[in-house]
Amino acid sequence: MKRNFTSPPVVLGVDAGGTKIMTAYVDKSGTIYESKRYPMNRSAQPDAVNSIKNAVTDFIECYGGERLPQAVGLGTIGHIDTEKGIWLHAINIPINSPVPIAEELSTICHVPAAVDNDVHAAALAELKWGFGPTCANIIYINVGTGIAAGIISENRLIRGASNYAGELGHMIIDPEGEPCACGQRGCLEAVASGGGIISAANSGLNAYPGSVLNNLKSEGKLHAGTVFQAAEAGDEFAGKIAGRALIALGTAIVNLVNLLNPEMVVLGGGMLREKWIAGYLHEYTCSRALAPAKKALKGIEVSALNPEHVGVLGAACLAWNRL
Ligand SMILES: [Zn+2]
Structure with a gap:
């Protein structure tokens, strides 16, 4: 050619x-x-x-x-x-x-x-082709099988001493919480990642025989996205799992917003693309973050970049x- x-x-x-x-x-x-x-x-x-x-x-x-x-x-x-x-x-x-x-x-x-x-x-990529052109201070959070963040400060990616900054999934949100694959307890990832949500669903299904999650499991469609959808549709068990995951994620975001003073928190990955989730996290954060940090935060938004x-x-x- x-x-x-x-x-x-x-x-x-x-x-x-x-x-x-x-x-x-x-x-x-x-x-x-x-x-x-x-x-x-x-x-x-x-x-x-x-x-x-x-x-x-x-x-x-x-x-x-x-x-x-x-x-x-x-x-x-x-x-x-x-x-x-x-x-x-x-x-x-x-x-x-x-x-x-x-x-x-x-x-x-x-x-x-x-x-x-x-x-x-x-x-x-978010800095170059997403929210970056309008925001110099961004926390990009990827939630999928695991959880990690890319911290952009003054248009620069924060790498840390050994290019290891951003391991948000292992921020400890409950020292008495459940074990994480990293060896610690109560990491964000154990509760709010795709893997954490599926394992919470699997371990509680027997106690909720009427939950739609049972049907989703038998159809091979039980994943984090369908748990959030079932929660929004009013399923009690799905609501408990999703609520716990979002409170954990919201807590992590409040800590990050107070610590890093971003203008924008961007949710990446395929799992949190439903608008109500970003809205919930924004409300959760605004009701808890310190006033100056909250004032500077323009929003919590789903990434405009295609997750694929x-x-x-x-x-x-x-x-x-x-x-
Ligand atoms: Zn961990």
């Missing part, structure tokens, strides 16, 4: 999660051109790393005739040394020894490469920022 020299410059964004990899060409305005999905093989570290490298190689082979990227960015899970481009450690993808992944992707694509964790990357695409958009941001 003939290369189209008139098309705008693009970078290659690579979003590598626990089950799939998405790759896309993205221009400077955040427009996605070609995109493709690949499976992630996470049997062992070499399989996972090869899944990413093979996806990038295939994508360039498929679409390199039309465009070539100016840089490549990878957003993935775990702890990353973004300065050196090294994937240090991850659990859901078994990364146990450091991988110089930016260098490896740079070798495949012959362009500069950058890597960061996916929630940092998504927060950067925010991963590759974030990865593309890493690439654009690398140039």
Whole structure:
């Protein structure tokens, strides 16, 4: 295929999660051109790393005739040394020894490469193409299987001493609370993440035989989104689970708002997209946050970025920022 020299410059964004990899060409305005999905093989570290490298190689082979990227960015899970481009450690993808992944992707694509964790990357996408142009101080909260945050202060992502800032899921909201996978008790994630909500539903179903959650479970449709829908429709048990999750999340947000004084809290991920949830959290926060912090807070809003695409958009941001 003939290369189209008139098309705008693009970078290659690579979003590598626990089950799939998405790759896309993205221009400077955040427009996605070609995109493709690949499976992630996470049997062992070499399989996972090869899944990413093979996806990038295939994508360039498929679409390199039309465009070539100016840089490549990878957003993935775990702890990353973004300065050196090294994937240090991850659990859901078994990364146990450091991988110089930016260098490896740079070798495949012959362009500069950058890597960061996916929630940092998504927060950067929010800064560039979401609420960022109107807000310099944003807390981006991703609620999905787990919970994490990207903190933007004065248009800059707060990375911390070792690029590990934002592990909101392990903010302890109840020291006597239930055990969390991290070894502590009462972490936000144990109550308010998708995983926490499903496990609360499963463990209480017997006590609520009339709950619609029983039907959802037998139909294979029991997930956090349907629990919130059932709660809104008036199901008592779903209401208890959703209420507990939202109070935990609201408590975490009040703490963050008092601590960091953001203008906007943005809810990312697919789980909290129903408008009433953002409204509830806003009301909860405004009735508890300190007055000056509350006054500066313009809102708690669902991200305008498509949750299906925010991963590759974030990865593309890493690439654009690398140039
Ligand atoms: Zn924890």
